[in-house]
Amino acid sequence: MRILVVGGGGREHALCWALKRDTPDATLFATPGNPGTAQLGTNLKIEAMEVVKVVEAVQEHHIDLTIVGPEAPLATGLVDRLRAAGRPVFGPTQAAARIESSKVFAKEVMRRASVPTAASGTFDALDPALRCIRRHAEPLVVKASGLAGGKGAVVCTTRDEAARTARAMLAEDAFGKAGHEIVVEQFLEGEELSVLALTDGERIVVLPAAQDHKRLGEGDAGPNTGGMGAYCPVSIATPALLERVRREVLEPTLRELAARGARYTGVLYAGLMLADDGTPYVLEFNCRFGDPETQALLPALPGLTRHLVEIATGSWRPERTALDATRAAVATVLAAAGYPDKPELGAAIIVPRDVEPGTLVFHAGTYRDPEGTLRVHGGRVLAVTGLGDTVAEAARRSAAACELIVFQGKTYRRDIGWREIRRSGAGAARG
Numbered sequence: 001m002r003i004l005v006v007g008g009g010g011r012e013h014a015l016c017w018a019l020k021r022d023t024p025d026a027t028l029f030a031t032p033g034n035p036g037t038a039q040l041g042t043n044l045k046i047e048a049m050e051v052v053k054v055v056e057a058v059q060e061h062h063i064d065l066t067i068v069g070p071e072a073p074l075a076t077g078l079v080d081r082l083r084a085a086g087r088p089v090f091g092p093t094q095a096a097a098r099i100e101s102s103k104v105f106a107k108e109v110m111r112r113a114s115v116p117t118a119a120s121g122t123f124d125a126l127d128p129a130l131r132c133i134r135r136h137a138e139p140l141v142v143k144a145s146g147l148a149g150g151k152g153a154v155v156c157t158t159r160d161e162a163a164r165t166a167r168a169m170l171a172e173d174a175f176g177k178a179g180h181e182i183v184v185e186q187f188l189e190g191e192e193l194s195v196l197a198l199t200d201g202e203r204i205v206v207l208p209a210a211q212d213h214k215r216l217g218e219g220d221a222g223p224n225t226g227g228m229g230a231y232c233p234v235s236i237a238t239p240a241l242l243e244r245v246r247r248e249v250l251e252p253t254l255r256e257l258a259a260r261g262a263r264y265t266g267v268l269y270a271g272l273m274l275a276d277d278g279t280p281y282v283l284e285f286n287c288r289f290g291d292p293e294t295q296a297l298l299p300a301l302p303g304l305t306r307h308l309v310e311i312a313t314g315s316w317r318p319e320r321t322a323l324d325a326t327r328a329a330v331a332t333v334l335a336a337a338g339y340p341d342k343p344e345l346g347a348a349i350i351v352p353r354d355v356e357p358g359t360l361v362f363h364a365g366t367y368r369d370p371e372g373t374l375r376v377h378g379g380r381v382l383a384v385t386g387l388g389d390t391v392a393e394a395a396r397r398s399a400a401a402c403e404l405i406v407f408q409g410k411t412y413r414r415d416i417g418w419r420e421i422r423r424s425g426a427g428a429a430r431g
């Protein structure tokens with residue numbers, strides 16, 4: 001089988017790694033890939049957003065299955081083009097991907113399907129948005145409706161801050177077109193959870209829940225980032241809770257999308273806020289695998305590839321409604337100095353050959369210079385996944401490997417998985 005993975009980040013390296021693990025005979029390609037995917041297959045010099053060129057490459061290289069990593073090419077209709085060309089592809093169509101690419105659309109779908117989510121209003125003009133904000137309780141959340149690279153949701157402590165944010169989005173073009181429509185939303189308290197599910201639009205297989213760490217600093221302090229680390233499984237995500245998420249979130253959302261002529265296939269990612277009363281409120285949907293959740297999930301989930309192939313080819317008949325993690329996994333992101341605002345690029349990276357037993361190093365923002373030296377090429381540079389019998393053990397392995405990797409400005413959190421470790425009591429000895 002010849003498989004193409006579209007994208008070039010840590011998620012895509014993890015996808016290639018899992019494909020190779022599950023189907024060692026497969027021939028892998030990536031567009032554009034990175035130095036990590038280059039160790040597993042062939043990188044083609046095509047950006048993920050060059051959708052016409054991606055379709056040409058699929059035909060030229062006789063690709064049997066395409067897996068699309070990032071949201072942007074999904075929102076641009078890459079899947080529609082590949083389907084029109086008769087090529088099996090894993091991922092939603094442009095219409096179905098609106099569940100991520102338009103927060104206004106997602107809110108409307110959730111309202112119609114009675115999916116638990118924060119009360120909200122949507123606005124495309126400043127004055128009505130400001131009137132809503134003036135009456136709103138504090139804190140509150142202002143979100144650009146369109147794709148904003150994970151930076152489009154602003155949690156505002158005060159109405160003044162919310163008004164400034166709304167003005168920046170609607171009147172000052174701070175987020176380009178993505179901010180020309182906004183959602184003003186009630187602030188929800190609770191614990192966040194990422195629940196990803198495979199689906200062909202009808203059947204659903206829920207993956208083990210993961211938890212992302214969005215803040216830059218330890219103890220969840222500092223600015224929001226694309227994600228500084230993730231772990232799975234999460235013990236508060238009991239089978240009963242995941243069943244509730246299926247019934248109250250995933251099934252009604254898929255039904256409503258299908259009713260609108262936008263049947264969803266691929267992986268649906270629900271970013272949830274678990275309220276104190278146990279209700280799973282949807283903060284956002286993503287139309288793809290999470291990054292860095294994927295770097296933790298896939299190593300803990302052998303045999304995933306079969307599902308992706310069968311969903312793409314329409315032959316999926318899963319025997320189970322959920323997949324269980326066989327190990328605990330903790331993925332720690334090594335970021336560049338200055339991330340997220342102004343990452344410093346260019347530093348040479350040294351990854352020891354045998355970093356640490358029970359760990360995997362996934363490339364994200366790296367490149368090889370003409371002399372073959374590995375260098376920093378993006379804000380999130382590597383994701384280092386530790387595996388273990390418990391989250392605490394996986395976290396220790398990940399942290400030990402992170403120590404051994406060298407580059408100037410290396411920035412990372414040493415507390416990925418801290419909530420779970422605290423729950424298990426395993427962190428108590430370390431205070």
Ligand code: AMP
Pocket residue numbers: 118141143150152153155185186187188189192214271283284
């Ligand atoms: P989003 O892109 O919508 O997932 O938002 C990014 C982050 O902002 C989330 O992971 C939450 O930490 C936070 N957030 C978004 N919406 C809310 C909300 N309604 N209440 C509290 N926090 C939120």
Ligand code: GLY
Pocket residue numbers: 150212226227286289290291292293
């Ligand atoms: N980890 C958050 C995301 O993939 O959007």
